Amino acid sequence: MLTETMCGTYTATEQSIDEDALEVTLMLTRIWKDEEDVWIYAEQKSSDAEKVTYRREIYQLVMNGKNKFIQTVFDPEKEEAWIGAADKPKLVKSLSPSNLILRDGCTIGFVYSNGTYAGSTQDRCAFDWKGATLATSEITLSEGMMVSWNRGWTDQGQQIWGPTQGGYVFIKE
Numbered sequence: 752m753l754t755e756t757m758c759g760t761y762t763a764t765e766q767s768i769d770e771d772a773l774e775v776t777l778m779l780t781r782i783w784k785d786e787e788d789v790w791i792y793a794e795q796k797s798s799d800a801e802k803v804t805y806r807r808e809i810y811q812l813v814m815n816g817k818n819k820f821i822q823t824v825f826d827p828e829k830e831e832a833w834i835g836a837a838d839k840p841k842l843v844k845s846l847s848p849s850n851l852i853l854r855d856g857c858t859i860g861f862v863y864s865n866g867t868y869a870g871s872t873q874d875r876c877a878f879d880w881k882g883a884t885l886a887t888s889e890i891t892l893s894e895g896m897m898v899s900w901n902r903g904w905t906d907q908g909q910q911i912w913g914p915t916q917g918g919y920v921f922i923k924e
Contacts, residue, residue: 761921818863825851883911
């Protein structure tokens with residue numbers, strides 16, 4: 752059920768939360784259906800005219816008890832080679848679990864309750880991007896909507912990137 756709720760194309764175009772919010776498209780596609788665990792290819796890009804892809808990740812989803820799930824986050828090797836793969840299923844087929852790099856500390860634990868999956872990073876998620884060294888993610892997922900609040904931090908705890916007031920509200924297309 753988590754897989755069905757999570758997969759699809761989402762758009763965040765109206766963000767009254769934060770002046771600096773971007774218009775964003777998020778595409779989540781199940782891959783490697785023959786594998787025992789659930790694997791999802793995630794691609795995030797700006798919704799502006801240039802549609803710049805700026806994040807590619809692979810998620811492994813496993814159950815971790817009743818109504819509990821773990822999302823392990825991986826980066827594909829040679830990440831730039833996978834730009835646009837969300838629209839090219841044959842390209843994703845050439846990728847395999849052996850081509851993935853674990854993103855240490857970035858695992859998200861989800862708990863399901865009353866039609867909603869909610870989770871966040873629990874450890875120090877090393878993430879070197881735009882001057883940040885750490886990242887945090889808080890995600891709430893329900894039928895047709897995802898709220899994703901990703902932020903980057905320095906080792907000293909200063910926020911470098913991401914919305915300051917709340918997460919992006921993604922509506923499933």
